[in-house]
Amino acid sequence: MAINIEDDGKLDLAREKLRTIFGFESFRGRQAEVVSRILGGQSTLAVMPTGAGKSLTYQLPATMQHGTCIVISPLIALMHDQLRAATANGIRAATLTSADADWRETMDAYRAGELDLLYVAPERASQSRFCDFLTSSPIALFAIDEAHCVSEWGHDFRPDYRQLLPLLERFPDVPRLALTATADQRTRADILTQLGIPQDGLILAGFDRPNIRYTIRHRENPVRQIEALMKEQPGPGIVYAPTRRKVEDIAEKLAAATGRNVLPYHAGLPAEERSANQAEFVASEDMVIVATIAFGMGIDKPDVRFVAHAGIPKSIEAYYQETGRAGRDGDPANAVMFWGAGDFAQARQRVTELPEERRNDERARLDMLDSLVETPGCRRAVLLRHFGEDPEATCGNCDNCLDPPKVSDVTQTARKLLSAVYRTGQSFGFGHIQKVLTGSTDDRVEQRGHDQLSVFGIVAGDEAEMLKPLSRALQARGALVSTEHGGLALGGDAPAILKGDQAVEIVIPPKANKRNGRGARGGAPNPIGDPLFEALRELRRELALEAQVPPYVIFHDATLRELAEARPASIGEFGKIGGVGAKKLAAHGNAFLSVIREY
Numbered sequence: 390m391a392i393n394i395e396d397d398g399k400l401d402l403a404r405e406k407l408r409t410i411f412g413f414e415s416f417r418g419r420q421a422e423v424v425s426r427i428l429g430g431q432s433t434l435a436v437m438p439t440g441a442g443k444s445l446t447y448q449l450p451a452t453m454q455h456g457t458c459i460v461i462s463p464l465i466a467l468m469h470d471q472l473r474a475a476t477a478n479g480i481r482a483a484t485l486t487s488a489d490a491d492w493r494e495t496m497d498a499y500r501a502g503e504l505d506l507l508y509v510a511p512e513r514a515s516q517s518r519f520c521d522f523l524t525s526s527p528i529a530l531f532a533i534d535e536a537h538c539v540s541e542w543g544h545d546f547r548p549d550y551r552q553l554l555p556l557l558e559r560f561p562d563v564p565r566l567a568l569t570a571t572a573d574q575r576t577r578a579d580i581l582t583q584l585g586i587p588q589d590g591l592i593l594a595g596f597d598r599p600n601i602r603y604t605i606r607h608r609e610n611p612v613r614q615i616e617a618l619m620k621e622q623p624g625p626g627i628v629y630a631p632t633r634r635k636v637e638d639i640a641e642k643l644a645a646a647t648g649r650n651v652l653p654y655h656a657g658l659p660a661e662e663r664s665a666n667q668a669e670f671v672a673s674e675d676m677v678i679v680a681t682i683a684f685g686m687g688i689d690k691p692d693v694r695f696v697a698h699a700g701i702p703k704s705i706e707a708y709y710q711e712t713g714r715a716g717r718d719g720d721p722a723n724a725v726m727f728w729g730a731g732d733f734a735q736a737r738q739r740v741t742e743l744p745e746e747r748r749n750d751e752r753a754r755l756d757m758l759d760s761l762v763e764t765p766g767c768r769r770a771v772l773l774r775h776f777g778e779d780p781e782a783t784c785g786n787c788d789n790c791l792d793p794p795k796v797s798d799v800t801q802t803a804r805k806l807l808s809a810v811y812r813t814g815q816s817f818g819f820g821h822i823q824k825v826l827t828g829s830t831d832d833r834v835e836q837r838g839h840d841q842l843s844v845f846g847i848v849a850g851d852e853a854e855m856l857k858p859l860s861r862a863l864q865a866r867g868a869l870v871s872t873e874h875g876g877l878a879l880g881g882d883a884p885a886i887l888k889g890d891q892a893v894e895i896v897i898p899p900k901a902n903k904r905n906g907r908g909a910r911g912g913a914p915n916p917i918g919d920p921l922f923e924a925l926r927e928l929r930r931e932l933a934l935e936a937q938v939p940p941y942v943i944f945h946d947a948t949l950r951e952l953a954e955a956r957p958a959s960i961g962e963f964g965k966i967g968g969v970g971a972k973k974l975a976a977h978g979n980a981f982l983s984v985i986r987e988y
Contacts, residue, residue, distance in 0.1 A: 399425075399428045399429075399453070400421065400424070400425055400428070403424050403425075403450075403453065404416070406449055406452055406453060407445075407449060409971045410452060410478050410479060410480065410972070411445065411478060411968075411970050412964075412966070412968045412969040412970040412973065412974075413967060413968070417441065418437065418442070418594050418595075419435070419437065419592055419594040420441070420442055420445060420446055423437075423446040423566070423592055424446055424450055426564075426592070427447070427450045427530060427566055428450055428453065428454070430562075431564060432565040432566070432584075432585070432586045432587065432590050433564070433565070433567070433590045433592060434536065434569075434577065434580055434581055434586050434590055434591050434592070435566065435567070435568050435569075435592045435594065436569055436570070436572050436577060436591070436592070436593050436594060436596075437592075437594040437595075438594065438597065438598050438713065439570040439710075439713035439714070439717055440600075440691070440713070440716060440717040440718065441570075441594060443534070443568045443570070444471055444474075444475075444534075444568075444689075446568070447460065447530060447532035447566050447568075448475055448478075448480055448505075448506065451480070451505040451506050451529060451530065452505050454529035454530065455529060456502070456528050456529035456530075457499060457502070457504045457505065457506065457507050457526060457527070457528055457529060458505060458506050458507070458528075458529050458530040458531075458532055459507050459509065459514070459523065459528055459530070459531050460506055460507065460508045460509070460532045460534060461509060461511050461514045461532065461533045461534065461550075461553065462508055462509075462510065463511065463534070463535050463538055463545075463547060463550075465484075465486045466688065467534075467535075467688070468484045468486060469484060469488075470671070470688070471508065471689055472484050472506075472508060473938050473939070473942050474689070474942055475506055477938065477942045477972065478970050478972055478973065480506060481503060481504050481505045481506070482504065482506035482508070483495040483499075483504055483506070483507055483508070484507075484508040484509075485507060485508070485509050485513065486508075486509070486510060486513075496522065499522075500525045500526050501526075502526050502527065511538075511547060511550050511552070511553060512549045514553060514556055515549055515553055515555075515556060519556075520555075520556050520559055523556075528560055529563070530563060530564055530565075530566060531557055531560070531564070531565045531566070532565075532566045533553065533565065533566070533567045533568065533584060534568050535569060536567035536568055536569040536584070537569040537576055537580065538550045539551055539553070539579070539580055539583045540575075540576045540579035540580055540583065541579065542573070542575045542576045542579055545710070550583075551583055553583075553584065554583060554584065554585055557584065558585065565584055565585070567580055567584050567586060570596075570709075570710065570713055571709055571710045571713070573706065573776055573777065577591060577593075595778065596709070596772070596773055596776045596778060597769065597773060597778075598712075598713060598716065599784070600716045600719055600720060600722060601712060601713075601715055601722050601723070601786075602721070602722070602723050602724065602786045602787060602788075603712070603724050603768040603769060603772075603786075603787040603788065604723065604724070604725045604726070604768075604787065604788040605725075605728065605762055605788065606726070606727055606728075606788075606898065607727070607728060607729065607858075607861065607898070608699065608700070608727035608728055609727075611639065611699045612639060612642045612643060613646075614727055615628055615639070615643060615697050615727075616643060616647055618695060618697055618723070618725055619647050619649060619677060619695075620647070622695045622723060623675055623694075624674065624675060624692060624693070624694030624695075625670065625673055625675060625676055625677065625690065625693050626677040626693060626694055626696065626697065626715075627678055627680065627684070627693060627696045627697070627711075627715070628640075628677060628678070628679040628680070628697045628698075629680060629681070629684075629696070629697070629698045629699065629700075629711060630679055630680070630700065631681075631700040631732070632681070633655040633656070635699065635700075636653045636654070636655045636679050636681055637653050637655075639699060640652060640653040640679040649676070650669075650675070650676045651676070651678070651679060652666040652669065652670065652676065652677075652678055652679070653666065653678075653679050653680070654666050654667060654670075654680035654681070654683070654684045655683060655684075656681065656683045666678065667684070670688075670690070671688065671690050671939050672933070672938075672939045672940070674692070674926070674930075682702070682707070682711065688714060689717075690714070690717070690939070690941070691718035691941050691945060692717075692718055692720070692945070692946060693715045693716065693717065693722065694716070694722050694723070695715055695722060695723040695725065696712050696714055696715040696722075696723075696724050696725075697724075697725045697726075697727070698711070698725070698727065698728075699727055700727070700728065700729070700732050701726070701728050701732040701758060701762070702758070703736075703754075704755075704757070705754065705757050705758055705761060706754075708726070708761070708772075709776075718941075718945050718946060719947070720946060720947065721914065726762070728762055729861070730860060730861035730862075733755065733759065734864050734869075734870060735871070736755055737752075737755060737867055737870060737880075738870075738871065740755065752867075755867075756866075756867075757775060759865045759866050759867075763862060763865060763866070763895070763896060764789065764896070765793070765794050765795075765796045765896045766782070766783075767780075767781075767783050767784050767789060768784075768787040768788070768789060768790075769786070769787050769790075770782060770783070770784065794896045794897055795896070795897040796894050796897070797855070797894065797895055797897055798892065798893070798894050799859050799893050799894065799895055800886070800889075800891075800892045800893045800894075802848065802855050802859055803859060803893040804886060804889070805826060805844060805847055806822065806826065806856060806859060806863070807863070807868065807869070807879060807883050807886060807887050808844050809822050809825050809826050809842075810822055810869065810877050810878065810879060811879060811887075812842050812843070812844055813825060813837070813839055815872065815876065815877065815878035816872055816874065816876040816878070817876050818876055818877060819857070821833065821834070821839075822860075823853075823856055823857075825839050825840075825842065825844060826846070826848040827846065827848055827849065828840075828846025855895070859893070860877075863883075863893070864877075866881060866882070867880050867881035867882075868880060868882050868886060869883070914950070915946055915950065916950065916953065919953055920988065921953045921956070921984075922950065922953040924984050924987070924988070925949045925953060925981065925985075926949060928981060928984050929943045929944060929949065932977060932980065943977060944968060944973070944977070945968055947967065947968060948966060948967060948968035948969060951966050951967055951968075952966055952981060952985065956985050956988070957982065957985065958982075958985075959982075960978050960982070963978045963981070964978070
């Protein structure tokens, strides 16, 4: 049974703390419900979209309760980001990691009851010695961040997360709060079981990120395509590339083509260089980082304006998680994927190398990803339906909704293409098959006798224009698969298509997406050419440099926009601006007021 804490005034006190500590007048989404449960001592799994303020749901109760909130988080970089943000708001916080030289002071502060938050990794939290240490001071709450890592069905499974239950059970009266942005129904059920949270403890806040514009395009020239995106989006961005070599190649070419600061990040770089590149990205207001999927979970950077994929992600869950790193501040952001048929061919080949018990699940994930790429309908609707929601048919903020593509029935052309692949021996690449179908002769076609086949020259005109996109679509769905030597062979539902039992439709994308720029909800809403706003940003940079923190830790862009518009004339007026808590008001209020008075 839910505990109603409205009557005892705890939620009113929480709202007061929300204003004085974080500078917000009201809770967002289902934050109040989560906070209410925690203050009532109820264990909870909160599934909330990235940018919905998950960390506030444990940071706020931690300032109101007796004891320390133990936060279990997967990466040191993520812990240090959250530590900076919490400290800037006046919350007593510390991390206990292998990278912290002040671990003795931290342990003493915990024993003395001087910490609101203590961040640790699951590897430490699962050790019996650490469990013994925790008994030396009262615990208010266990917060398990990125909780999908506990599930075998989660896309970032971490075995150490599955060792947490003995720790939690040693403190049976301490409530547990599991937090994630990415968990389908099966993953959610697994998290509840693994962390000992009751079934009625689930709060599902939804998965929609309405400020993100989703765009998916075929990859032609990824450097040129991403360069165009960077021209539209002057703010920070993340580019995901499939291999280390691609990361370095794309980073080098983008830096040369755009003049922007573009740096690489992958596991093959020296640890010092990786760390330096990540730190530079976190602190920057316009840098682009090109990375493998090793980069991202540890980044709590709110002002990323775009995420681009130079190839397909591993799954829809991974795509949602990776694109979710854009626009965490709630401002408009872009998620753009550039894909190729070879991406799916390689992914399907990797599935065949997995243990047999995992293959069906991985094939299903690939098929779901294919449906996202190939859909002529709303991209957001496909994403949300995958996570069990029932969205509107159109969202108005994805490429297909903004500029609907044409859909063409190409069943007969597909039968011709598959027949040509079969009759040439299922060992030749698309270029050769295209020549056979269009009646183009060369030495190889003639030497193999393929100019004598019944499929030679049976495709011409507009139909010939459809061969390349059709080949991509058939490879994406698995009806065409790559051979060991780069040829094409029949697979999946190819036999059904050839027999006429399966129809084939493909999406014909618009030749030019006229509304893929910085139109409505497509680009950051910061005022362009406003001298006061730029002066406030410059002051923010100076203060961030002095404090050795990223600029957003001082104030988010939304706060600067409100300051530039409202132009407060006193400390009292300044304190009413969104995102200005008591600690930040005392630390920075006069400096920003001095700049505002100049204008």
